Amino acid sequence: MKVFRYLIKRLLIALITLYIIATATFFLLALTPGDALSARVEKLPDQVTERLYEKYGLDKPVMERYLITMKGLLHGDFGESIIYEGQTVQDIIAEKGPVSARLGLQQMILGVGVGLLLGILAAVKKGKFWDYFVVVLAILLISVPNLIFALLLQMVFAARLKWFPVIGWPSAGQWFSGWKYTVLPTLAGCFGYIAAYSRLLKASMLDVMNQDYVLTAESKGLTHREVILHHVLRNSMIPIITRLPMTVAMCITGSFFIESVFSIPGLGLYYVNAVAAQDVPIVMGETVIIAALYIFVVFITDILYTIVDPRIRISGGKR
Amino acid sequence: MSDKLLKVDNLRVSYHTYAGEVQAVRGVSFELDEGETLALVGESGCGKSVTARSLMRLNKVPPAEIKAESRVLFQGENIYDFDQNRLRRYRGQDAAMIFQDAMAALNPTMTIGKQVAETLLHHQALSKKAAREQVRQLLQQVGISEPERRLRQYPHELSGGMRQRVMIAIAFANQPRLLIADEPTTALDVTIQAQIIDLMKQLQQIHKTAVIMITHDLGVVANLAQRIAVMYAGTIVERGSSREIFYHPRHPYTNMLLEAVPRLDQPEDKELASIAGTPPDLLNPPPGCPFCSRCRYCMDICLKQRPPVYQFEPDHQADCWLYALEKPAEDAPFTRRDDHE
Ligand SMILES: Nc1ncnc2c1ncn2[C@@H]1O[C@H](COP(=O)(O)OP(=O)(O)OP(=O)(O)O)[C@@H](O)[C@H]1O
Ligand code: SF4
Ligand SMILES: [Mg+2]
Numbered sequence: 306m307k308v309f310r311y312l313i314k315r316l317l318i319a320l321i322t323l324y325i326i327a328t329a330t331f332f333l334l335a336l337t338p339g340d341a342l343s344a345r346v347e348k349l350p351d352q353v354t355e356r357l358y359e360k361y362g363l364d365k366p367v368m369e370r371y372l373i374t375m376k377g378l379l380h381g382d383f384g385e386s387i388i389y390e391g392q393t394v395q396d397i398i399a400e401k402g403p404v405s406a407r408l409g410l411q412q413m414i415l416g417v418g419v420g421l422l423l424g425i426l427a428a429v430k431k432g433k434f435w436d437y438f439v440v441v442l443a444i445l446l447i448s449v450p451n452l453i454f455a456l457l458l459q460m461v462f463a464a465r466l467k468w469f470p471v472i473g474w475p476s477a478g479q480w481f482s483g484w485k486y487t488v489l490p491t492l493a494g495c496f497g498y499i500a501a502y503s504r505l506l507k508a509s510m511l512d513v514m515n516q517d518y519v520l521t522a523e524s525k526g527l528t529h530r531e532v533i534l535h536h537v538l539r540n541s542m543i544p545i546i547t548r549l550p551m552t553v554a555m556c557i558t559g560s561f562f563i564e565s566v567f568s569i570p571g572l573g574l575y576y577v578n579a580v581a582a583q584d585v586p587i588v589m590g591e592t593v594i595i596a597a598l599y600i601f602v603v604f605i606t607d608i609l610y611t612i613v614d615p616r617i618r619i620s621g622g623k624r
Numbered sequence: 625m626s627d628k629l630l631k632v633d634n635l636r637v638s639y640h641t642y643a644g645e646v647q648a649v650r651g652v653s654f655e656l657d658e659g660e661t662l663a664l665v666g667e668s669g670c671g672k673s674v675t676a677r678s679l680m681r682l683n684k685v686p687p688a689e690i691k692a693e694s695r696v697l698f699q700g701e702n703i704y705d706f707d708q709n710r711l712r713r714y715r716g717q718d719a720a721m722i723f724q725d726a727m728a729a730l731n732p733t734m735t736i737g738k739q740v741a742e743t744l745l746h747h748q749a750l751s752k753k754a755a756r757e758q759v760r761q762l763l764q765q766v767g768i769s770e771p772e773r774r775l776r777q778y779p780h781e782l783s784g785g786m787r788q789r790v791m792i793a794i795a796f797a798n799q800p801r802l803l804i805a806d807e808p809t810t811a812l813d814v815t816i817q818a819q820i821i822d823l824m825k826q827l828q829q830i831h832k833t834a835v836i837m838i839t840h841d842l843g844v845v846a847n848l849a850q851r852i853a854v855m856y857a858g859t860i861v862e863r864g865s866s867r868e869i870f871y872h873p874r875h876p877y878t879n880m881l882l883e884a885v886p887r888l889d890q891p892e893d894k895e896l897a898s899i900a901g902t903p904p905d906l907l908n909p910p911p912g913c914p915f916c917s918r919c920r921y922c923m924d925i926c927l928k929q930r931p932p933v934y935q936f937e938p939d940h941q942a943d944c945w946l947y948a949l950e951k952p953a954e955d956a957p958f959t960r961r962d963d964h965e
Contacts, residue, residue, distance in 0.1 A: 516728065517723055517725065517728035517729040518728065518729055518730055518731040518732070520677075520682055520723070520729070521721075521723065521729045521730065521731075521791075521794070522731070522742075523682055523715065524680050524682060524715050524716065524720065524721045525715065525716040525720075525742060525743040525746060525794065526711075526712040526713065526714070526715035526716030526717060526743070526746055526747065527712070527716075527742065527746055528712065531746075535734070535742070536731050536734070539733050539734075540731070540732065540733055543733075613733065614732070614733060615732070615733060615778040615780070616732060616778070616780045
């Protein structure tokens with residue numbers, strides 16, 4: 306019962322958040338001078354221009370357009386793209402979404418995984434060579450922009466060594482056989498996570514290692530390994546989980562650059578183009594979907610919390 | 625010497641901090657027989673916990689430094705010479721430790737059943753099932769009702785007293801020869817305190833465990849310890865049988881501690897004497913008697929030279945110039961109200 310009420314509450318909050326985000330996006334776009342058609346219609350006769358404006362409903366007053374858009378969103382209908390003629394927003398998302406999702410997931414799994422391993426290494430070897438190695442590596446990875454890494458990787462591993470293609474992405478039928486295309490973009494995008502997560506886990510582990518219960522564990526005669534695995538790690542993961550939503554946000558914004566550098570036909574590239582061209586339906590559609598994804602991740606994070614930390618229960622906070 | 629269970633000889637521990645070297649323990653020596661209870665008593669910050677941790681080799685080095693001449697002999701062997709294997713057998717099997725704050729000393733994300741089982745499984749060849757059964761029995765032994773349900777719970781779901789009982793179960797799991805209890809009841813309220821002390825006493829008698837009971841409250845150890853060592857500023861200033869310490873305290877500091885113990889026969893209107901002043905800075909300890917800044921009998925020599933050990937009864941010593949100078953000084957300048965005892 307408690308859980309049910311909690312879920313309803315979360316759902317309501319999510320819907321309100323989405324509504325606010327959609328509204329804000331709509332009016333920001335509406336307030337920007339010009340519209341999606343202004344460039345295209347410059348050299349067209351007035352009659353054609355009028356018909357085009359009519360077709361996309363851009364001749365109607367702002368409030369009416371707002372209502373139409375919101376009604377569409379309510380039905381899950383995002384409308385038709387203006388700059389990519391004849392394609393509905395749903396089509397575009399269905400086609401490009403999986404590409405971006407794959408890239409993002411690969412980057413996150415690799416980056417977070419390697420980051421956590423390095424974090425453990427640095428904490429366990431504190432004050433020794435590997436600790437300093439990880440610290441320096443993290444500083445390096447965080448201070449060099451992803452874009453530079455992308456270009457470097459292209460130069461070394463694609464142009465010079467020819468191990469991987471410079472640009473491109475496996476087409477729909479070759480999810481697995483085209484893996485070579487995904488290597489460099491995945492690498493280029495994972496460094497930020499490595500830097501962030503190695504530092505985060507190291508700090509968290511060092512903090513946990515100073516807790517009394519680690520002393521208790523040692524006083525039982527457990528091996529160093531057992532102490533780390535059974536007592537330190539799980540408790541160190543609690544603050545790490547907080548960062549999960551941040552990571553997904555990083556992934557979404559990061560992908561815009563990576564996708565353009567490697568010419569990957571993902572959502573990021575379309576999103577950037579759509580904003581520049583004021584293609585309201587695409588921008589609205591993607592914004593709402595990305596926001597929904599983010600809200601979902603925050604929700605999953607809360608659930609993970611209750612799994613890792615028994616002191617936290619779904620309806621209440623920490624005791 | 626091999627008949628002693630534990631022999632601590634000139635234990636010196638420093639912490640290296642940004643401010644300098646904190647000399648937390650400055651030459652502590654004592655011995656402990658099988659099955660005996662020794663109380664280590666002193667104010668906050670006098671080095672009791674650092675001493676306790678040193679007996680298990682639990683001080684983190686660095687920042688801690690165990691001075692080279694320090695010896696902690698367990699059954700004649702220096703634990704600081706143990707290799708990792710021997711050390712792990714020593715911890716948890718030969719010796720166990722109970723901490724002041726059981727909430728902090730138990731892992732918040734592990735069920736208490738697992739936390740007890742862990743120490744069993746590590747030191748004994750047991751199946752998971754057998755270990756679980758032993759955990760159940762242990763919890764029952766330390767007075768936890770419904771052990772079957774409790775062992776699936778997490779520390780935060782238990783009361784403070786219960787948590788300390790769990791710690792005791794962990795400590796006694798492998799029937800250690802030596803138990804170090806660092807203020808095990810300080811965080812608990814008075815009734816629970818008494819229960820926990822009783823429980824420890826009872827288990828100690830069953831298993832013939834030697835106990836080092838650390839406390840800042842002499843009242844707690846009155847009928848628990850055979851011997852008492854009084855610690856001040858990283859050193860033991862007086863040691864002796866409980867009876868001697870309680871009825872014939874020799875060191876002015878011990879006397880002050882005794883004055884601070886609440887007494888049942890005390891007139892209601894008389895205020896508890898609290899100890900005025902603060903202990904010396906261990907970053908820069910005084911060259912003479914560490915107690916001189918607070919001692920009512922302080923003399924010139926006390927400021928300059930560390931007081932010698934003065935022997936009273938065969939098993940009663942105090943480090944104080946009062947007795948060394950006024951030979952033959954059998955009597956303390958202060959007397960206890962119940963000296964007729
Ligand atoms: N990790 C550390 N780093 C620096 N100094 C320390 C450290 N641990 C202990 N000390 C110092 O050692 C001295 C003794 O501390 P200890 O914890 O042994 O006192 P205690 O007698 O147990 O007091 P309490 O009754 O408060 O537990 C203190 O002055 C303290 O500042
Ligand atoms: S040595 Fe001197 S200062 Fe120290 S306790 Fe004895 S009388 Fe007091
Ligand atoms: Mg202490």
